[in-house]
Amino acid sequence: MKKRRVLPIAGKASSDPPCACGSGRRLSQCCLTRDRARAMADAVREHQQGRLDAAGAAYAAILAESPDHADAIHYLGVIEFQRGQFAAATSTIRRAIALRDDVAAYHANLGNALKQCGEFAQAMAAYARSLQLDPAQAVLHFNHGLLLADAGRGGEALAALEKAVRLRPDWAEAWLEYGRRLLAEEAIDAAAEAFRRSLALNPRLAPALLSLGSLLLRFGDVAAALRCFDKAVRLDPDNDAAAASRLFALGLSVEHDGARILAEHLAWQEQVAARVPAAVPLLGERGDRLRIAYLSADLRRHAMRFFARPMFRHHDRKRVSVTVLSTMAPADGDDCTREFREQSDNWIDCRMLDDAALVRCIADAGIDVLVDLAGHSAGGRLVALGAHPARFQCGMLGYMTTTGARGMDARISDAVATPASAEAWYSERILRLPHSQWCYLPDEAVPAVTPLPALGNGHLSYGAFHNVAKLNPQVLALWVRLLASQPEARLLLVAWGREAKAWLRQPFERAGLAERVSILDPLPHDRYLELYQQIDISLDVFPYGAGTVSCESLWMGVPVLSLAHDAPAGRGGASILSAVGMCDWFATSPDALLVQAAAHGGDLARLADLRAGLRQRMRASPLMDAEGYTADLERLLAAQV
Numbered sequence: 001m002k003k004r005r006v007l008p009i010a011g012k013a014s015s016d017p018p019c020a021c022g023s024g025r026r027l028s029q030c031c032l033t034r035d036r037a038r039a040m041a042d043a044v045r046e047h048q049q050g051r052l053d054a055a056g057a058a059y060a061a062i063l064a065e066s067p068d069h070a071d072a073i074h075y076l077g078v079i080e081f082q083r084g085q086f087a088a089a090t091s092t093i094r095r096a097i098a099l100r101d102d103v104a105a106y107h108a109n110l111g112n113a114l115k116q117c118g119e120f121a122q123a124m125a126a127y128a129r130s131l132q133l134d135p136a137q138a139v140l141h142f143n144h145g146l147l148l149a150d151a152g153r154g155g156e157a158l159a160a161l162e163k164a165v166r167l168r169p170d171w172a173e174a175w176l177e178y179g180r181r182l183l184a185e186e187a188i189d190a191a192a193e194a195f196r197r198s199l200a201l202n203p204r205l206a207p208a209l210l211s212l213g214s215l216l217l218r219f220g221d222v223a224a225a226l227r228c229f230d231k232a233v234r235l236d237p238d239n240d241a242a243a244a245s246r247l248f249a250l251g252l253s254v255e256h257d258g259a260r261i262l263a264e265h266l267a268w269q270e271q272v273a274a275r276v277p278a279a280v281p282l283l284g285e286r287g288d289r290l291r292i293a294y295l296s297a298d299l300r301r302h303a304m305r306f307f308a309r310p311m312f313r314h315h316d317r318k319r320v321s322v323t324v325l326s327t328m329a330p331a332d333g334d335d336c337t338r339e340f341r342e343q344s345d346n347w348i349d350c351r352m353l354d355d356a357a358l359v360r361c362i363a364d365a366g367i368d369v370l371v372d373l374a375g376h377s378a379g380g381r382l383v384a385l386g387a388h389p390a391r392f393q394c395g396m397l398g399y400m401t402t403t404g405a406r407g408m409d410a411r412i413s414d415a416v417a418t419p420a421s422a423e424a425w426y427s428e429r430i431l432r433l434p435h436s437q438w439c440y441l442p443d444e445a446v447p448a449v450t451p452l453p454a455l456g457n458g459h460l461s462y463g464a465f466h467n468v469a470k471l472n473p474q475v476l477a478l479w480v481r482l483l484a485s486q487p488e489a490r491l492l493l494v495a496w497g498r499e500a501k502a503w504l505r506q507p508f509e510r511a512g513l514a515e516r517v518s519i520l521d522p523l524p525h526d527r528y529l530e531l532y533q534q535i536d537i538s539l540d541v542f543p544y545g546a547g548t549v550s551c552e553s554l555w556m557g558v559p560v561l562s563l564a565h566d567a568p569a570g571r572g573g574a575s576i577l578s579a580v581g582m583c584d585w586f587a588t589s590p591d592a593l594l595v596q597a598a599a600h601g602g603d604l605a606r607l608a609d610l611r612a613g614l615r616q617r618m619r620a621s622p623l624m625d626a627e628g629y630t631a632d633l634e635r636l637l638a639a640q641v
Contacts, residue, residue, distance in 0.1 A: 036062070040071065052079050070099040074106050081109065086116040104134035108143055120151050138167035142174050149181060157181050165194075172202035179211060188497040191215060206236040214245060219500040220468040222252050238275070240383065243268055244376035251401045251569055252544050254474050258425030258568045265376075265404025266427060269386075276386035276407075277356040280363045286391070289321045290638050293367040293390065296398065297328035297379020299340040303548040304373060307397055309441040310626035311633065312343040320634060321345045323365060325358075327379035355384035362389035369637045372408065375399020382407065392640040395428065396437065400544065400569035402426040412636070413437045417575035418568075425568045431636055435622035436579035438572075439629035440551040445526070449557035449615060450533040452608040459488040460601045463535030463558070465528065466549055468500045470541040476507045478563075478590050479539065482597055483513045489601070492535055493519045494528075532556035536607060537600065540586075543567030550576045554618055557611040559600070562586040563593050579623040 043058030056079050059072040066072070077092030090113040097106050111126035127144045134140060145160030161178040168174060179194030195212040198205060213228030229246035232239060250256050250264055292315075298304035315322055323346040341347050346365070350358050358381060362370065370390035374380035377399050385393055385407040395403055396412035404427050411418070411428040414437045418430050454460050462482070464471070471493075483489055491508075495501050501519045508514045522528065529552065532538075538553040540546050540562035550560045550573050562573030564586050574586040585600070587593040600607060618624050 036066065036069075040069075043072070044075070047075060047079070052082060055079065068099055070096045070103070070106075073099070074103070074109070077113070078109055081113050081116075086113050089113040090117060090119075102133060104130040104137060104140060106130075107133065108140050111147065112143060115147050115150065120147070123147055124151070136167065138164045138171060138174065141167065142171075142177065145181065146177065149184070154181065154185055158185055170201060172198045172205050172208065175201065176205065176208045176211065179208075183211075183215070186496075188215065188218070189499065192219075192497070192499065204235055206232040206239055206242060209235070210239070210242045210245060213249075217245075217249060217252070217469040218467070219497055220471050220495075220503050221499075222249055222469055222472060225249050225469075226253065237271060240272075240380075241378075243271070244378075244380060247376045247404075248399075249469075251567075252469050252472070254472050254543055258422065258566075261568055262402050262404065262425050262427065265402050267404075269404045269406055269427075272383050272386070273406075275355070275383055277359045277384060279387045280360055280389065282363050282366055282389070282391065286368060286641060287366070289317075289319055290634065290641070291321050291323065291366055291368045292637065293323040293325055293362065293365065293370045294373055295325040295327065295370060295381060295385075296373035297326070297377075298373065298398065299324060299326060300328060300337045301334050302336075304398060305336045305340075306440050306442060306548060306551065307438060308340065308373070310439040310629050312340055313441075314627045314630035316631070316634060317345075319638075323348065323367065325350050325362070325370075325381075327351055327374065327381060350381075355381070355387075358384040359387040359389045368392065368641045369394070371396060371412075371637075372403075373398040375403050392637070394431065394637075394640075397547075400547075400572065402428060402568065410640070412633070414575055416564075416578045417571050419571075422566070422568060422571075431640075433629070433632050433636065435625075435629070435632070436575050438547060438551065438576055438579065438623060439626055440555070440618075440623055441626055442552070442555050443525075446555065447526070447530045447533065449611065452536055452604065452611050453534055454536045454604050455608060459490060460486060460537065461490045461492060461535045462537050462539055463492040463531065463553075464539040464541070465494045465531060465553075466541050466546055468495050468504065470544055470546070471504065472541075473507070475541050476504070478593070480507050480511045480513060481590070482539075482594060483508070483516055484511060485594060485598065486601065489516065491517045491539075492531065493517065494522055494531070495519050496522050529556055532558045536611075537561055537597070540573040542570050544569045545572040545574075547572050547576070551623070554580065554614055557614045559585055559607070559610055559614065561593060561597055561600070563590065564588050576623060580618055580621040 039062050043055050046058060047055035056076060059076050062069050062072045074093055074096035077089045080089035080092055093106060093110045093113060107126045107130035111123040114123035114126060127147060130140050141160045142164040145157045145164060148157035148160055158181045161181050164174045165178050175194050175198035179191045182194055183191035192215050195208055195215060198208040199212060209228045209232035213225040216225040226249050229242055229249055232242035233246055236242060247265060247268060250261055296304060299308055322344045324344045325348050327350060329351060348361060350361060353361060367390040370393045372395045375395055375398055382403055382405040386405060388407045393408055394410040394412055395408055402425060408428045410431045411426060412431050412433060414433050417437050423430050479491060483491060493504060495504055504519055505514055508517045532553060535558055538558050538560040540550060540560055542563045542565035553560050560573060562577060564571050564574040577583060577585050587596050
């Protein structure tokens with residue numbers, strides 16, 4: 001469940017409010033000064049130490065004698081806010097403002113409460129008033145920035161958070177939020193610097209470690225990212241996002257084999273075992289239709305759409321009902337989200353459900369088969385699934401190694417992606433589809449396949465458009481060997497940020513090959529696909545092979561050279577190539593891959609013919625047989641319940 005972001009309490013008690021006796025004089029100049037000041041100071045002290053019941057009782061006692069004590073009323077509203085009673089907090093803080101309209105903290109905390117009630121316009125007005133009263137207070141700009149970000153006003157949010165860090169350059173949390181906003185605005189290098197500033201101020205700030213680690217993955221520094229995730233997990237063992245990021249990064253590391261990855265995932269299961277909700281009985285018996293639920297954060301404009309479309313478009317609705325358990329915020333205007341909604345019988349937004357509530361929701365729906373498309377990736381809910389609320393639970397696609405989760409009965413794969421020799425690396429039973437775990441349906445509007453570039457420019461062009469986290473030193477070393485063995489060949493890469501580009505260039509510079517390597521910035525998806533018009537052959541990665549990139553490359557007419565690695569996620573490319581009858585495009589060793597590269601690259605006529613016919617070849621293969629794939633999946637799942 002997403003935790004509510006509780007905003008910092010802005011301001012503090014007024015130093016000299018009007019005296020409660022009604023004389024009109026300030027408290028410091030009136031009869032009850034000493035007693036009232038002492039009582040208020042004691043109440044605020046209890047509040048600051050987190051003893052909300054004691055503080056609330058103390059504020060109430062002050063109000064019993066002084067009903068118009070604005071500070072006491074305001075702080076009662078703050079307590080209601082901290083307890084999640086946002087509507088009550090709004091009403092209470094407005095009472096304080098009616099007594100004193102000139103305290104910035106009152107308006108700021110009113111804005112906080114209104115935001116939680118979804119009243120963004122009123123919240124904005126409250127913040128405008130607070131900043132008018134006290135423009136030099138960093139926390140007001142900080143909270144205003146968060147509010148602007150949630151309202152979708154990214155540029156203004158960035159400006160507000162920049163003011164916060166300028167006013168308080170020693171505030172670690174402000175640098176963290178500033179970095180997050182920089183990242184959202186695609187200022188990736190500045191975001192990295194902000195996260196590092198945050199951690200320099202507070203090395204134990206687990207969310208900053210998580211943010212920096214995630215960014216370091218995008219820079220390709222898996223080892224440094226793992227160190228961040230390790231520390232974040234030690235500091236906050238119940239931080240599911242940090243634990244999931246760490247496990248995902250382990251799968252990318254060439255230093256961890258299948259046995260080690262399994263052991264780490266099983267250790268995670270032991271860590272969270274105490275948090276698994278109690279099991280609840282399923283509602284009703286098995287019905288006439290197989291009730292399948294897909295749990296995912298990515299049924300939207302995300303790479304998952306290419307592989308979820310076959311199932312959603314071709315399920316036999318006379319035999320199957322489809323429920324979606326969505327763990328991501330709905331995307332306004334997202335045509336993919338709309339499509340998946342329309343093709344499901346039931347769409348459940350479960351972002352705000354805690355684990356126990358999610359278990360009850362699934363059980364009440366009487367789900368026969370729950371297909372988890374998330375695993376330990378963003379939006380995953382494996383702790384809740386540990387209660388086993390569906391009759392049968394399995395994972396597929398979204399998370400390519402084992403989950404280690406006791407609630408997962410099986411993983412759906414195929415004989416190439418997960419051969420019998422790899423079964424020992426999974427805590428789940430392996431169920432195999434007859435052809436491939438992949439079925440690919442691309443977007444309708446994509447660039448055209450163009451003639452082979454090598455025929456026009458006189459040299460072979462390789463390309464690798466992967467997440468830089470997958471471009472580990474062993475992968476780059478193999479590509480250095482490839483370029484060295486083909487003196488005229490070129491390599492085109494894509495990377496985001498100065499750090500990533502500098503890191504990628506190093507091995508090629510050391511080998512004197514840098515002038516034959518081009519590193520471009522990422523592009524929007526439709527323009528990114530045009531990059532394939534510049535290359536002749538794509539290069540897969542290891543030990544965590546590509547899925548989407550390989551399918552997109554083939555669809556753009558560019559064959560893929562893949563190393564069938566023995567890591568758990570290392571044979572996805574081989575599975576895809578097998579499904580389209582291109583087994584001669586993957587190898588089982590780096591040396592064999594170089595031999596294949598020379599053979600395929602040396603026959604430009606054959607390469608040009610392959611390029612021209614590759615889309616039709618894909619359409620005729622199991623990789624794009626959506627109807628057959630879905631029927632096979634339904635039979636496989638129905639046999640489990």
